[in-house]
Amino acid sequence: MRAVKFFGRERVAVREYPNPKPQEGQVVVRIRASALCGSELHAYRGEQELESNPGHEPAGVVVDASRSRRWRDGDRVGIHAVWGCGTCEWCQRGVFTFCDEKRFCPGAHAELMAVPDYACVPIPEDLSFAAGALLAGDGLGVPYHTSRRLPTRGGDTVAVVGCGPIGLGNVMVQAFLGARVIALDRVPDRLRLARDLGAAETVDVSAADPVECVRDLTRGRLADAVIEASGRPEGFALALKIVGKAGTVACNGENTQVSLHVGTDLIRRDITLFGSWFYHIREYPEMVDLVRRGLAVEKLISARYPLEEAQAAYAAFARGETAKVILEP
Ligand SMILES: [Zn+2]
Ligand SMILES: [Zn+2]
Structure with missing residues (x-):
């Protein structure tokens, strides 16, 4: 599969990576929309080369649910970027951001991702993947x-x-x-x-x-x-x-x-x-309600780019004149 790689000093490119395999309790998601976030610009401008990229606001389709009981192949999902342990008191309450064992969703500017199934949220059929990325990510969260x-x-x-x-x-x-x-x-x-x-x-x-x-x-x-x-x-x-x-x-x-x-x-x-940091995964249905009541969430999107044009997408985003910019692998 292909994914964006950060080389440091405002240079990014698309590289080939092995396809992810799901572990028990994970699903593999084919990413259809992945939003750029202002929090990535520090790494973008920094000196350091990264393993892949710091993208963390994706949405897509489940393509391998063989290790999950929650989802089926073909389900449309967004991914909550803060992964709690799934079992502590805060995680049980739907507040992954307070989990002491939390991890951060890595490398979402990619064609495929293996993610914990409990960190996925459903995207209704009538919402686009770009809207789903804003809803599941911090753009709206x-x-x-x-x-x-x-x-x-x-x-x-x-x-x-x-x-x-x-x-x-x-x-x-x-x-x-x-x-x-x-x-x-x-x-x-x-x-x-x-x-x-x-x-x-x-x-x-x-x-x-x-x-x-x-x-x-x-x-x-x-x-x-x-x-x-x-x-x-x-x-x-x-x-x-x-x-x-x-x-x-x-x-x-x-x-x-x-x-x-x-x-x-x-x-x-x-x-x-x-x-106030991020959002609580239990708030996700309320955000979907907001869209149902007429919030035009896609108006937050300034531009969309194919994965191959990630360099142009970051250059435009880093100029600071846009709202959300979306990569569409
Ligand atoms: Zn973000
Ligand atoms: Zn936890």
Whole structure:
């Protein structure tokens, strides 16, 4: 089978690998769509050559269910990228992300993968594999899990700082759930995408004082909630400045070392600050419901490429002007 291999320094290519064989409790999935994730860009730009690739948001068709009792050949599945042990208390509750023995789904930009059968979720017949990859992966999962933890109600103002793929997913989900979304970024193409996905207002942080803009847009109240999706210290600092009294700041952006004054930033204004990572596999049916109720999840996709054009796909994605980019092996 063929799979993408990372060579380091922004070089990738398709290479031949042995076909995976299922172990007991595993299925082999023929990948039909595999989403690129911002979390891969560190490895893409890094020096190190990888065994294959860090893809982890795939969907496809079961082609070998001989070692599984859960699935049959031909079943359409998405793959939850965080594989719990399957038996501990958290795994039993459908929260693989909290499992102490968790592993990460390796090498999904490939034609075939052997995966634990309990980490697969069903993709309904009427959904595309690309939509399935967004639903089973973090493209929709992170924004959905974050939305479940926000105390906001319809009509509240939710600001999203950073409109990369995760920020744009948050814009889409929050707008769909009835929030008035203010999207903030410095890239015009991303702000245009944010408007397409339902942002009521956009703020170019390089053109104007973003705090004053949000103050004007909210008649002085500032945002009821802010989702920090830039993963940068200045984005985090901005999130704390544009959240209103008794508001909530949710952090999706990782790799940020920040400074925080507990008194002025949190205590004196009753601010709630929390982190939110990935999604819980038990939330998957709720996300399918959201699509059933009209969430146009495929609007998050900016481009699709065949596996052979992985280099072009990463180059486009790394420019930071797209939402999700999909490889179609
Ligand atoms: Zn991801
Ligand atoms: Zn476990």
